[in-house]
Amino acid sequence: MPLGYGALLMNLKFKNMKKLALTLLVPLTAFSALAQNKKTVKKTSPASKTAAVAIKNGLDSASYAFGTSMAANLKNNGLDHLNYDLFVKGLKDAFGDKALLLPKEKSQAAINNLFVEASKKKFAPAIAEGKAFLENNKKVAGIKTTPSGLQYQVLQAGSGAKPLATDTVLVHYKGTLLNGKQFDSSYDRKEPISFPLNRVIPGWTEGVQLMEQGSKYKFFIPYNLAYGERGAGQDIPPYSTLIFEVELLKINGK
Missing domain, CATH: 3.10.50.40 (Chitinase A; domain 3)
Incomplete structure (x- = not known):
């Protein structure tokens, strides 16, 4: 189908959709600490490995599903890793109503910048x-x-x-x-x-x-x-x- 007039409109709508999609995709606070530390997560030593997790109820299933769904969307947008410790800390801080390491505006900027960097790499x-x-x-x-x-x-x-x-x-x-x-x-x-x-x-x-x-x-x-x-x-x-x-x-x- 030809793009027609819609293809020529200034892509302000795309930029707004991008912000909305990112906001819906991952809680801003989940990425709050990401800008503070972009290093890849270190491999854990055998001694520091935690016990294997198991799915026991509906909440467990949904929690795991959130993780896999979120990761799939992030990978589709060019990301292949996160600092998982800080990612989990962001979730816990948001759910626990704790003071956040980054304000909302800086969190959004960190997310946008990371996606732009990943996109440039993907489409180099x-x-x-x-x-x-x-x-x-x-x-x-x-x-x-x-x-x-x-x-x-x-x-x-x-x-x-x-x-x-x-x-x-x-x-x-x-x-x-x-x-x-x-x-x-x-x-x-x-x-x-x-x-x-x-x-x-x-x-x-x-x-x-x-x-x-x-x-x-x-x-x-x-x-x-x-x-x-x-x-x-x-x-x-x-x-x-x-x-x-x-x-x-x-x-x-x-």
Whole structure:
């Protein structure tokens, strides 16, 4: 299914969803001590091993299930270990209403930073591919690069006015990944779309303002000006550098 207008909206929603998902995924206080000590948990010696645990009742089952479910979600997001002693301390402190080692804001920041680091590690090949592509692409004749890192090529010059960020514009477009896979196209739907220019990804907000009405540009958008570490749905992976062909049909004003 084409992403359409939803794929072009500025991914503020994704960032809000990220915070909500992290908050629901693990209690903030469970990670309170994580920022204090990011060292991996040390292997215990045989003498310090605790007795084997056993599931005896419903609470035991649910407690173990919480751990396995939480770990599975964390692994899916790129984490492969925690400081388990501090993790358990965070749980006990929260349940025991004890003074926390970190306030809520710092806890959330620690979680977000850890996930960003893990995500960058997980998607390092995609980041490297995008960087290499843009480095080579800026050497191609006709490619221009803005201070932000956005690259563009004029496919067809226009003669009309240029839009402002506060304008609503009518465009035709198609978007592809670096491997050539198309993830969206208004041409295929045979219907252009209209949207406020300040409500789309940064690469579009900046790029379309360079266009004159009636022109057609090709944009090469680094991940930080596109959908960043979150990506967009199943069609645009995290840290994707994107290529768009955009035709500015009309400027509708504010």
